[in-house]
Structure formats: structure tokens, C-alpha cells
Amino acid sequence: MIGRLETVVLDCPDPRAAAEFYAAVLGLEIVREDDDWIDLGPPGGGPDDRRLSFQLAPDLVPPTWPDPTVPQQLHLDIAVDDISAAQDAVLGLGARLISDDHDGFRVYADPAGHPFCLTYG
Incomplete structure (x- = not known):
């Protein structure tokens, strides 16, 4: 093994809207948020949990x-x-x-x- 999957990142024009959609679909919660990036992870999860992330891409x-x-x-x-x-x-x-x-x-x-x-x- 060379590495481990940390996150899958989706580019989107509205990271908040995309994160809220997938949080509701997958039962995840926002675990980190910046101006142009949001990470979802399992409720009460740890630092080694895989994440689903959303990156601002206004021209997507x-x-x-x-x-x-x-x-x-x-x-x-x-x-x-x-x-x-x-x-x-x-x-x-x-x-x-x-x-x-x-x-x-x-x-x-x-x-x-x-x-x-x-x-x-």
C-alpha cells in the first residue's frame, strides 16, 4: 500500500448546498469548513475516517x-x-x-x- 483514501472531492458552485444534500443522503455531518471547502464525515468520527469533500468551483x-x-x-x-x-x-x-x-x-x-x-x- 502506498497510501490511504482520505477524501473524495466534488467541485461545485455552492459547497454548502452540496454538503447539505450529501449529509442528508448519507447520514454524515460537516466536520470541517473553510471559505471554499467543506468536509463531511461520520457523526462523532475520528481523524482517520474517510471523508466526502466539496470544493468551490464557481465556473463548474x-x-x-x-x-x-x-x-x-x-x-x-x-x-x-x-x-x-x-x-x-x-x-x-x-x-x-x-x-x-x-x-x-x-x-x-x-x-x-x-x-x-x-x-x-
Whole structure:
């Protein structure tokens, strides 16, 4: 092993909005915040916990997947037990459904346009 995963970073025009969206989806909390950066981690977590981070990118061009004009660049797979309840929850938080014609997963965009999948089954 050369290193360990510290965080996955998503560029976004509004780090606070993106962090609040994923905090609600994943049950995480804000563990660090600067003017242009926010880290999420598990509640009561320690310094070695993996994080999900959001970096200010005011000129971000959101992915247009599946249209290849602007590739998806990165996406998260989020495992759920009840796809219908999870879909209702993420849509209520501002996500939009991109595609639901796959076995075992559905594709969404978060409020900033980043694709993510809810996986089930």
C-alpha cells in the first residue's frame, strides 16, 4: 500500500448546498469548513475516517451524462435497501432522476449536476 483514501472531492458552485444534500443522503455531518471547502464525515468520527469533500468551483460546467458533451468525470454509488423510499428522499432533497432503466441501479444528478447512483437488489 502506498497510501490511504482520505477524501473524495466534488467541485461545485455552492459547497454548502452540496454538503447539505450529501449529509442528508448519507447520514454524515460537516466536520470541517473553510471559505471554499467543506468536509463531511461520520457523526462523532475520528481523524482517520474517510471523508466526502466539496470544493468551490464557481465556473463548474456540470456533466451532461449520458450525453458525452461534458463527461460525468466521477460518480458515487450509494447502496440502499428500499429504492422507492430512497428515490423519494433524494428527489425531495433536490436531486433529479436521469435514468431508471437499469437492473440494480438508478442514476440521478445532485442539485449541482453531479451524477450518482442508488444501487439496490
